Structures are given as structure tokens and as C-alpha cells.
Amino acid sequence: MTATIDTLPDVLSPVRFHQVGKTFGTGRKSVVALDGVDLEVEPGEFVCLLGASGCGKTTLLNLVAGLDHPTAGRIELNSSRPAVVFQEAALMPWLTAAGNVELPLRMAGVPKAQRRAKAAELLELVRLAGLGDKRPHELSGGMRQRVALARALASTTDSTGDAGDKPSLLLMDEPFSALDAITRDVLQGELLRIWRATGTAILFVTHDVREAVRLGQRVVLLSSRPGRVVQQWDVEDAPDAAAVTDEINTALRKVISSHAA
Amino acid sequence: MTATIDTLPDVLSPVRFHQVGKTFGTGRKSVVALDGVDLEVEPGEFVCLLGASGCGKTTLLNLVAGLDHPTAGRIELNSSRPAVVFQEAALMPWLTAAGNVELPLRMAGVPKAQRRAKAAELLELVRLAGLGDKRPHELSGGMRQRVALARALASTTDSTGDAGDKPSLLLMDEPFSALDAITRDVLQGELLRIWRATGTAILFVTHDVREAVRLGQRVVLLSSRPGRVVQQWDVEDAPDAAAVTDEINTALRKVISSHAA
Amino acid sequence: MPLDVQEGSVEAGLDALDTPVDTTEGSRVRRIAARVLPPIGAVVVLVAIWQALWAAAFWPEFKLPAPAAVWSQIWQLVTSGDIAELFWVSVHRAVIGFAISLLIAVPLGLAIANLTVVRRGIGPLVSGLQSLPSVAWVPAAILWFGLNDRAIYWVVLLGAVPSIANGLVSGLDQVPPILPRVGKALGAGRFGGIRYILLPAALPGFLGGLKQGWAFSWRSLMAAELIATSPELGEGLGQYLHNGMSLSDISMVFAGIVLIFVVGVGIELLVFRPLENTVLKARGLGPAR
Amino acid sequence: MPLDVQEGSVEAGLDALDTPVDTTEGSRVRRIAARVLPPIGAVVVLVAIWQALWAAAFWPEFKLPAPAAVWSQIWQLVTSGDIAELFWVSVHRAVIGFAISLLIAVPLGLAIANLTVVRRGIGPLVSGLQSLPSVAWVPAAILWFGLNDRAIYWVVLLGAVPSIANGLVSGLDQVPPILPRVGKALGAGRFGGIRYILLPAALPGFLGGLKQGWAFSWRSLMAAELIATSPELGEGLGQYLHNGMSLSDISMVFAGIVLIFVVGVGIELLVFRPLENTVLKARGLGPAR
Amino acid sequence: SRAGGSDDTAAASSDKGPATELRLGYFPNVTHAAALVGLGKGLFTKDLGSTKLVPTKFNAGPEEVGALLGGSLDAGFIGSGPAINAYAKSNGEAVRLIAGATSGGAQLVVKPTITKPEDLIGKTVVTPQLGNTQDVSLKKWLAGKNLTGKVKVTNLENAQTLDAFKKGDVDAAWLPEPWSSRLVLDAGAKVLVDEASLWPDGKFPTTVLIVRTQFLQEHPETVKALLSGLLAAIDYSSANTADAKAVVNDQLKQATGKALKPAVIDRAFKNIQITADPIASTFPQLAKDQVTAGIAKQAPVVAGFADLGPLNDVLSKAGKPTVDAAGLDSK
Numbered sequence A, B: 001m002t003a004t005i006d007t008l009p010d011v012l013s014p015v016r017f018h019q020v021g022k023t024f025g026t027g028r029k030s031v032v033a034l035d036g037v038d039l040e041v042e043p044g045e046f047v048c049l050l051g052a053s054g055c056g057k058t059t060l061l062n063l064v065a066g067l068d069h070p071t072a073g074r075i076e077l078n079s080s081r082p083a084v085v086f087q088e089a090a091l092m093p094w095l096t097a098a099g100n101v102e103l104p105l106r107m108a109g110v111p112k113a114q115r116r117a118k119a120a121e122l123l124e125l126v127r128l129a130g131l132g133d134k135r136p137h138e139l140s141g142g143m144r145q146r147v148a149l150a151r152a153l154a155s156t157t158d159s160t161g162d163a164g165d166k167p168s169l170l171l172m173d174e175p176f177s178a179l180d181a182i183t184r185d186v187l188q189g190e191l192l193r194i195w196r197a198t199g200t201a202i203l204f205v206t207h208d209v210r211e212a213v214r215l216g217q218r219v220v221l222l223s224s225r226p227g228r229v230v231q232q233w234d235v236e237d238a239p240d241a242a243a244v245t246d247e248i249n250t251a252l253r254k255v256i257s258s259h260a261a
Numbered sequence C, D: 001m002p003l004d005v006q007e008g009s010v011e012a013g014l015d016a017l018d019t020p021v022d023t024t025e026g027s028r029v030r031r032i033a034a035r036v037l038p039p040i041g042a043v044v045v046l047v048a049i050w051q052a053l054w055a056a057a058f059w060p061e062f063k064l065p066a067p068a069a070v071w072s073q074i075w076q077l078v079t080s081g082d083i084a085e086l087f088w089v090s091v092h093r094a095v096i097g098f099a100i101s102l103l104i105a106v107p108l109g110l111a112i113a114n115l116t117v118v119r120r121g122i123g124p125l126v127s128g129l130q131s132l133p134s135v136a137w138v139p140a141a142i143l144w145f146g147l148n149d150r151a152i153y154w155v156v157l158l159g160a161v162p163s164i165a166n167g168l169v170s171g172l173d174q175v176p177p178i179l180p181r182v183g184k185a186l187g188a189g190r191f192g193g194i195r196y197i198l199l200p201a202a203l204p205g206f207l208g209g210l211k212q213g214w215a216f217s218w219r220s221l222m223a224a225e226l227i228a229t230s231p232e233l234g235e236g237l238g239q240y241l242h243n244g245m246s247l248s249d250i251s252m253v254f255a256g257i258v259l260i261f262v263v264g265v266g267i268e269l270l271v272f273r274p275l276e277n278t279v280l281k282a283r284g285l286g287p288a289r
Numbered sequence E: 001s002r003a004g005g006s007d008d009t010a011a012a013s014s015d016k017g018p019a020t021e022l023r024l025g026y027f028p029n030v031t032h033a034a035a036l037v038g039l040g041k042g043l044f045t046k047d048l049g050s051t052k053l054v055p056t057k058f059n060a061g062p063e064e065v066g067a068l069l070g071g072s073l074d075a076g077f078i079g080s081g082p083a084i085n086a087y088a089k090s091n092g093e094a095v096r097l098i099a100g101a102t103s104g105g106a107q108l109v110v111k112p113t114i115t116k117p118e119d120l121i122g123k124t125v126v127t128p129q130l131g132n133t134q135d136v137s138l139k140k141w142l143a144g145k146n147l148t149g150k151v152k153v154t155n156l157e158n159a160q161t162l163d164a165f166k167k168g169d170v171d172a173a174w175l176p177e178p179w180s181s182r183l184v185l186d187a188g189a190k191v192l193v194d195e196a197s198l199w200p201d202g203k204f205p206t207t208v209l210i211v212r213t214q215f216l217q218e219h220p221e222t223v224k225a226l227l228s229g230l231l232a233a234i235d236y237s238s239a240n241t242a243d244a245k246a247v248v249n250d251q252l253k254q255a256t257g258k259a260l261k262p263a264v265i266d267r268a269f270k271n272i273q274i275t276a277d278p279i280a281s282t283f284p285q286l287a288k289d290q291v292t293a294g295i296a297k298q299a300p301v302v303a304g305f306a307d308l309g310p311l312n313d314v315l316s317k318a319g320k321p322t323v324d325a326a327g328l329d330s331k
């Protein structure tokens, strides 16, 4: 892996994994969540991460976000602070929906009026206009997930200032899992629009293969226990989406059943 | 609605809604979550509930489970205590995975050895064999959801004793939303097997129309704000599943866009 | 018979407690009544038992004074206007002492909760301080500061600071770890994380600590007042109780205890209860579950 | 230069505190050292400051005794073996008092937390009780029970019960409402819900309450011992401190304070700290965040 | 710094003229009659002139000592036991004995069933405070009767002693006036020992006046004014005993809210002697008694405690006999 420095590309990748491993605990009870993962996200690339439940997708995202540290290998992070949509909504219970969306802006020191406007705009985007003053416990599961999405978007938009010319990065952990098909459609469209407009790189975890194929430029499949990169598909240039979907599904089935065996 | 008593059928429905309404809060800030809902689940029936995010599905399930009370109308519950899979996993953080599954059995006074065996069996069923001693915070999102599922199944199986001849009822709020396609397939199959074997009635909330059509005998579509029953499909006897799926999708789209307008 | 959840379920009694009281137009009076009547009822019951015990002459008068005798002591303070001074002297001291304690305890608690070294080094010492009775400090405080307010505040600080700091620490320890992680991911630095995530998240536990801290500072103040008596210090409730003791006037002792108690309950009902209710309600944690 | 998260990120300093210490084979000794050394270090620093203050003769000897003088007082107790009696008398009283308090406080706390009427009626009274200083009860207790252990336990109970009960209530109030709902859905009756859901869920907050309750009972005991001295009562730490005060012997007063403090810290480190760590760790709440 | 070793408190200060304020401690007790009369009749203020008098009430010796050592009090009427402790525990630095106030007035009162010292075996005897004047006296007396360890000695506040005696929790008590009288008259106690019978001429210091050394050095004028006020109070008390009783009772009522019964105050006054003589000759004995009583390991050093110069100045100016320091005034 010493060769990385020589082959440094002109534009730096937002994130690059070098044989990254992550083990939880020690001794007999330890769990190897990730093992020897090599992964690179190009600037502005939309990468979808697929894998069985419990294979290490969330762990991988946490490593990128700097919320956890690899027990082996090395992560090269070259983006501004990544924005994260967590798997659980994890809203702050003492803040309203709008307050939650404003939180990253507040911490970045954005003035109040601007914050307000931005939060309203983002809530509108996730189809929650007018519900800004609700508390998390007054929202439905899907609504909470959408607030969390809006919050993550708020945290990317603010980071343009301080990050300078570094590429930005958005990490999303099953952000649409609790949404009905129609809302999901709309938000997928919005996400693509934002992606194209901002040129941010996105690392997107999902269980829905069709969603992965629809959204991503590249689909990465992780194996289970330990999580390893098994296969990758370039789905943007694929001529037949349905065929790729089937192919990925088959691969996924193989990965999971090989583990179960 | 006074006619209900006259037309009492031979076999009692596990649950029947009479013009049920639910409003959260009072005054200007009140939210009408459900309005004039009439719904009946036949003994042993598998009903799927569809609707936009935030339309009141979880609220409806809570009403059935007796965790909340209608502000209008009447709910006739004639089952043993319904078992519930909540939208959030909501595991007890101080118990291990196995401890969580055992919890309903413990509360029902099942002896220890039997409890152990049952929990191990249920964890195996949800493909978590051997992970019984993990704490909730050591599990991935999908694993937690599966533990919650196993726990709910444990709480149905125990209720056979004290409920006598009352029909049993299982309420499930998006139980498979955080699972990969393959695990979901397997668990859907298991659910159907259990349903057939026990003859329990199931009220199943999902966002996935194809899942609803695959699993349910009847699909109920709720509108948004206020939640009302808009349309129902008898999908068991439907000749062409794909056609019904399309039809439901169209209806869902109409309901959601009509609200957005 | 179909089981009607709304009316007849087994748990209806329990559930009734869950259901938030509907706040319709005219119910303001009733809501306040529902809040004020039960403690008054409890007090009435207590006094009735006391009166009965006294009337039964179960204990001699010098052990258990008549409620009427205690009341006349208090009434005398009220009519003479002395009660205003007693309250003022004690309450303003307690409030000042509590405020200073807060200023010291919050940074201390934050340091203990966030820095492992401080937690391991200072944490046990702070808890140890908490287990030192205030009375033990009074003589030393008088020796160091003289018979004046500084000595009293010193005693109050030593009582309240460890309690508030510990309350904050245990509040912080119970914050679900996902929240600070989310905060970090949203760009919270060290300070922002404390200001915007940890402190508000720990608020319910912290409020409990504050309540305990207030109790400690009020207790410590009373202990200090009980021991340090001097005309320069003005006469507070503690001194009043002290006089009752030195006169072995049991009805005066009881009057003193009742007054100290009234302030305790009053502050609880007027300050901490509403604060706590607001905080808990805003996060969907009900006080009555 | 690429930002290496593992080595050079801005938050690395903060993160280092987050990372659980890896427990490799030989690290047991080091782990215990990491736990024991910081408080010892803190004590050493404190004593050094004390010695420096004393050496600077900032205050006259009768205000601030020499650390050596205090140490010789303690050492004398150790060599004469009196220290064993002092500890035994006080600690066993405190433990018994605390145990009785627990038995009373837990049902009381449960009733307050679960029944609105009780909460509204008794809740403020219990909080009010908490704000009454223990010393205020001593004379009344001696009057009612005589100069014996019963009077002392009475004072301890009045100090500890409200504190433990309040801790439990605030722990219960902070339980995420989803958990009792889940419990109900899983078939928990009223009793099962308390036993299997509410109590364990409230445990972290409750432990905080227990710690405060212990502090209260230890403080109350010391206050009682400070005031009620009698050979029949045996000589506890409070009486030792009292004797020091009576003789205006500042080094004895300091020795007494140090010993009371040592017991406070000792119980904290030996009992409550490990308990709390176990409970928090089991739910993935870290003590050091 | 500590290395110097000299007592800087004693060395540093010199006369700074009359003080602006004199903070005077006393107990609301009959044994402090001189203080109460002086305060009640305004006799202190008369002599102090422009110096403001701030009287402060205490209930126990150690607290008053604490206030003196903490610098919150300039002078104080106090029992001889705590006075010795204050001097000894401050290494002879902090305070000086400048006059007496009361002699006598302490008795061992017992339940009527107790008629001889041996009857006390296994019984509970109360004194007001560990190491106070009566506590030392009792323990010394017990030692003399070979009863040490056979009698339970307990410390209790005087007011509580009365209740406990009434209740029967306590069998005997060695108390100062008016409490011994209250136990006799209100609770039916009998006198077993009058402490006066244990001392030569029945004279022993019950209450003395001590002053902070620094204050004495800085404001000798003020101290003399205080002493002349004290003499005036003593004269007044012996000249108008009935009125003095009334004044004392009035002061007690003011200080504590309750007056004593006339019978109690009469009996109490009979047992005390109000005098400015600190009876310095007894102090070495009192110090030794602390060892006998098991309060101290070695007798506290009392040499240098007394500074009776100001008192004797005032006495001789008034044409009265001076008092003897009995060697207590030099180290």
C-alpha cells in the first residue's frame, strides 16, 4: 500500500480505505465487523453500499465519519467534515423539528434569520413544511427520518465556507427505509438533484437493490462476518438496469447463503 | 352504529373499529391523526395497512394494542392481548438479545429452562442464532429489528394459555424495513408459515406494496391528514399480483398527491 | 362481551393516570386545583393525625406540642412581622449560596464528566465531600472566616457544590451515546458539543441534581444558622429553631421545623416542579406515568 | 496532506478519551493503577498545598494545623486500635440506617412516580423533608426516643428516605416512554411493568439517587453523632469530631473530618463506583464520554 | 513563615488607642450574671464611651472560643475549662485571661433515689459539654471516688438535660446555674454535691473574662473601660441583689424569650458569687484536673495565661484591693 503516495491523483479522493479492519471487543467475544476493506470514493461520485443485515455497513460509515477508529489499516480522509444521516433518526428530543435542522447551522455560527430560512426550506424539501414546531415524539417514524435527512443536508450546506476547496462528502445510512414508495420516489429525485447541483460525493447504504441501481454510479457489495468488499458494479453506464439488478440480487443471495452455510 | 350488537357474527372478530377518530392535542395545534375509521379484522386474517408517511398507521396500531385511546368512536377488541412489533426496535437496553426475547415469557411466568429454549429457537428463526448474549447497543439496526420480531413472537406464543378460546392478534409496524432483501424474503416466508400454523390474525403495516400484496389477504389503504380508510383490495384471490400491485401503487400515488395539492 | 378498551379494560385505572388531562377552556381553575389540593389534603391529614395523637395524650405535651400551640407560635411571628425577616434572611442567603454553587459546580461537573483524569482524580473527592456533614464545617468556617456571612456561604458551598456537580455528572453519564456522536457528525467541536448537545441532553438528570443541590444548600444553610448565631448575622430560620432548642420550647422547635419545611416545599413547588415539568413534557417524558 | 483520522485529526485529543482502553493480557495491573493513581495524586497535591499554606504561616497554627499534627492524631488512633471502633460504630450504623431507608424509600418512590394523587399529595412533602437539616431533628429525636440508637436511626431515616425516594422518582420520570409501552404490549401487568421494565430502566438514575441517599444517610448519621453523644451509643466518628470541637483542638477536628471523608470516599470507590460502572457499561453508556 | 518559630501574634502589635468596636461574647445564663447586668444596665457602654459595644450570645464554650480564635469576637465571658483550652490549643497565643466574673454555682443534682456516690454506679450522669468546667469537675470527682468507668458520663445541652431528666433517661447531672436549680425545682432533683464544697473557701472560677491577645495589645484603653464596666456591674449586683435578679431575668427573657421562675433565680443567685477575681491560683489545679479527668494527656500549660495588669489598674484606681495573679501572668 506504499504505492498510494506515488500514484496520487490530481484531484484527491474524499475518502480512501487501505486494508481497513474493525474488530469490536477482545478475546473470545470479539466480533470482526470489517476486514481488509479497500475502498475509494472519487470526488463527486455516488456510491451505494449493499450487504446483508449486520455485515458492517454502519460500521464502515462510522469509520468514515470519524466516529469510530479502525483497528487495522488506514483511512485517508480528504474531504470537509462528512455530513451523516444515521440509521436511527437520532433527533435531539429537546428540540423541535426545525430546531434539529437548525442545529448544525447554529453550531457553525450561521445568523438566526438565515438559519430559520434554511431550515424552513429544507423541511419543505423533505415534505414536512409547516411541521417545524413539532417535537420529535410528536412525529411519525418516517417524519423523523426525513427531519434527520434535512438536518444532514443542513450540515453539508454550511460546510462550504470553512472547508475551502476540499471535496464534500455525504454519508447516508438507509435514509429512506421508513418512507412510503411515493415519498421515497420524490426524495430520491431530490437527492439526485442536490447531488448534481453540489457535486458532493455520496456514500449511500441501502437494502433496496433497485434503489441502489437507480441512484448510484457504482454499487459495492459487502460480505458478512467479516465484512469484505466482494464485488462492485458500475451501474451508471450499464445498458440494462433490470439485468444489473438481477445480477446484484443473485450475488447478494450467494453472499448471504454462503455465510449461512 | 347501534346495529353492531344485532349483527354479531358467530365467530367474533379480534378487532373492530367503529368510526374511530384520534386527535392529538387540543386547540389550534391539534393534529387529527385518524378520522372515522371503520375497520374489521376477521379471525385468522392477514391484513396489510398501507399509507403515506405520517398518515396514522402507527397510531392505529397503538389504538388496537390499547396503548392509546381513541378520541372518538369505539374499538371492540375481542382477542387475547395483541402482540406488537413496534416501528422502532425499542429493546430494553439492560437486557441481552436473548433476555429481551425472554422478557414476555418471564412476565408470563414461564419456567427458566423453557424460556431459554424458546428464546434460542426464536433467535434461530430470525437468523440470529448464537447472538443471544449480545447487548442491544452491540447489534446492527437490522439485528435489533429481528430481535424485536422474535420478542413479539414470544409474546404471542405464551398468550395461548390464558386467553382461552379468544382469537389471537399480531400487530406489526414495518417489521422488515431495515432488512436486506434476502433476509426479508426468508422472514416473510417464516411469518407466513407461523401465520398458517397458528391461525393468528395479523395487522401488518408496510411501505412496500409488493410485500403487502405478497403477504396479505387484504390490503387497506389509508389517506393522510386525516387518516381514513380510502380503499381495500382483496389480494389473496386476485388473479394477477403484478396488476394489483400497480393498481395499489396508483391509488397510493393519488392519495398522496391529493394531500399535497 | 366485547372488551371495550375505552371504558372497561383491566388497565383502565392505570391508564387514566396516563391520559393527559384535557385542557379545555374553563379547566384552568380545575387544573390549578388538581395541583394544589392534594398537597393541602396531605397536610390536613398529617395535622389531623398529629392532633389526634396529641389529644390522645399518647406522649406528654413537652414531647409533642398541640398543633394549636405551634400554630400560635407561627401566628405570633406573622402578626409581629418577624416572619418576613426570618424568611428574607434565610432565603436570600440560600439563593445567593446556591447561585455561587452553580457557578462553581457546573464547570466542575463538566470537567469530571468529560475528562477521565479529572473524573478519576477529583471525582471520588467530590463525592467524599458530599458525605461530610455541614455541621462538621461550621466550627472550621467560623475559625477561618469569623462569625459572618462568609463563613455561612462557605458551609453552603461545601454542601451544595459537590451535590450539583455529581448530579450533573450522573446526568451526563446517562446521555444516550448516539446523541454526542450525532453532534460530532454535525460539526460540534468540543465546546459546541457541550453547549448544544451534552448540556441539554443531560438536563433532566441535571435538574434532579439541581433539586438535590438546592436541598443540600438549604440544609447546609440551616445547619450553619443553627450553630453560628450572632446579632451581626441577622436572625434566620435556623437561628429561630436554635432559640427554640435552647429554650427547650418544643412548640417553638416545631414551629421552626414547620417554617423550614414550608420554605423547602415552597421552593420545590414554585421553582423546581414547574421547571421539571416543562423540561420533561417538552421531550415527551411524562411526569405521571 | 491527506488528513489521517487515526493519527492527526483535530478531535484526536477528544477522541482519545472516547476510545475504550484496550484490555490486553498484562494490563490488569495497569488498569487498577489507572484507577487508583489519580485520586492518590489528587490527595497528594491537596496535602502539598496544605503543607505549603501551613509552612507559609499564612494562618496561625490554631486555624490551620500542620498536616503532620493531623497525621499524628490519626496515627495515634491507629496504633491504639481505637480507629477500628470508630469505624465500626459509625459504618455499621450507617449501613443499617441505609438499608432500612431503602426498604421504606423504594415503595414510597414507586408510589410517588406511578400514582398522580400520591405524587401531588406526598411528593412535595417528601422534597420538603429533604430540605430539613438533620441537626434540626436531633433534639426532637432525643426527646421522643431517648438517647439511644433509635434516635440516631430516626435522624438517618429522615435524611435518607426522601433522598432515595426522590432519586428513584427522577430516575423513573426519565425512562423513555416507549419502554413501558413496549412492556405493556408484551403483557406486563401493573406489578410486572414495575418489576421488569420501570425499575431496571430507571436503574442508572436510581443509582445516582442511591449515591445521594447514601451521602445523606452518612451526613445525617454524622450530624446525629455530633450532637447526641453518650457512652451507651458507643463512640463513632461524629463523636470523635465532636470531642475535637469541644476541646477546641483543631488538629483533632481535622483528623475527624479526614476520617469521615475517607469513609465517604471509600464507600464511593468500593461500592457505588463499580456498581455504577457495571450498570452503565452493560447498556453501552460510557462513564467517560 | 513557620520556620521563624516565634509567636508573631504576640510580638507584632502595639497600642492603637481605643477600638471603634468591642465585640463581647456571653451566655444567657445565671453564671454570666455580671455580663447580663452590665449589658442590661448599660454599664459597659457607659465606660466604653465612643467604642461601640456589640454583644454576642453563645450557648457553648467551644463556639465562643472558635469565634474568638476566628477574630469575630474581641472579648468573652466564658467557663474556665474552655478558657484554658483556648489558651492551650493556641499555644498560648490567642487569648489572655483578664478578669473573673462568677465563682461557684455548680452542683451535682441527682434523682432522689440516689443518696451516696456509690449509688451512681451504672447510672448516667450528664454534663453540658466535653471538657467544659463542669465536665472536668465531675470526672475529677468521679476519679477521686474511684468511680471512673463505672458511671456513664454523657454530654447534653442543658435544655435537653432538663427534658431527659424529667423523662427519666438521665439519673444525675453536674450543671451550672440556673440549670441545677431548675432541675431541683422543676424536676424534683436533689443535690448530691455542691462543687463549692470541693474547693478551698468554696471559691472556684465558674465564669471568667478572656480577651484576644492582639486586641489587648492594640486597645488596652478599651479593655480597661470594659473592666471598669464589669466592676460597676459587680458592684451593682451586690448592692441591689433584687434588682440584679430582675435585670438578669429580663436579659434572659430578651435573649431567649423566656424568663425564669422567681424561685429558680433566687436559688441560683444564692449559689453564685459575683466577683472580678479570676481566682488565678486555682488554674494550675484546673489544668491538672483535665488530666485526672482523662480529657488531656498532659496538663495544659497555663503559665502566661493571665494578664491582670489592666484589672488591677482599674481596681486600684477605684480604691479597691487588687487581685493576685498567683504566678499565672508569666511564662
Ligand SMILES: Nc1ncnc2c1ncn2[C@@H]1O[C@H](COP(=O)(O)OP(=O)(O)OP(=O)(O)O)[C@@H](O)[C@H]1O
Pocket (backbone or CB within 6 Å): A024, A025, A031, A032, A033, A051, A052, A053, A054, A055, A056, A057, A058, A059, A060, A087, B137, B138, B139, B140, B141, B142, B143, B178
Ligand atoms: N458497539 C459494538 N460492539 C460490539 N459489536 C458491534 C458494535 N457495533 C456493531 N457491532 C457488530 O458489528 C457487526 C456490524 O454491525 P453494523 O451495524 O455495521 O451492521 P450493518 O451492516 O449496519 O447492519 P444493518 O443493515 O442491520 O444495519 C454486527 O455483527 C454487530 O453485531
Ligand SMILES: Nc1ncnc2c1ncn2[C@@H]1O[C@H](COP(=O)(O)OP(=O)(O)OP(=O)(O)O)[C@@H](O)[C@H]1O
Pocket (backbone or CB within 6 Å): A134, A137, A138, A139, A140, A141, A142, A143, A178, B024, B025, B031, B032, B033, B051, B052, B053, B054, B055, B056, B057, B058, B059, B060, B087
Ligand atoms: N404523541 C403525538 N403527539 C402529537 N402528534 C402525534 C403524536 N403521535 C403521532 N402524531 C401525529 O399523528 C400523525 C400520524 O402519526 P403516525 O405515527 O401514526 O404515522 P405513521 O402512519 O405511522 O407514519 P410512518 O409511516 O412515517 O411511521 C402524524 O402527523 C404525527 O405527527
Ligand SMILES: [Mg+2]
Pocket (backbone or CB within 6 Å): A057, A058, A059, A087, A173, B140, B141, B142
Ligand atoms: Mg446499519
Ligand SMILES: [Mg+2]
Pocket (backbone or CB within 6 Å): A140, A141, A142, B057, B058, B059, B087, B173
Ligand atoms: Mg409509523
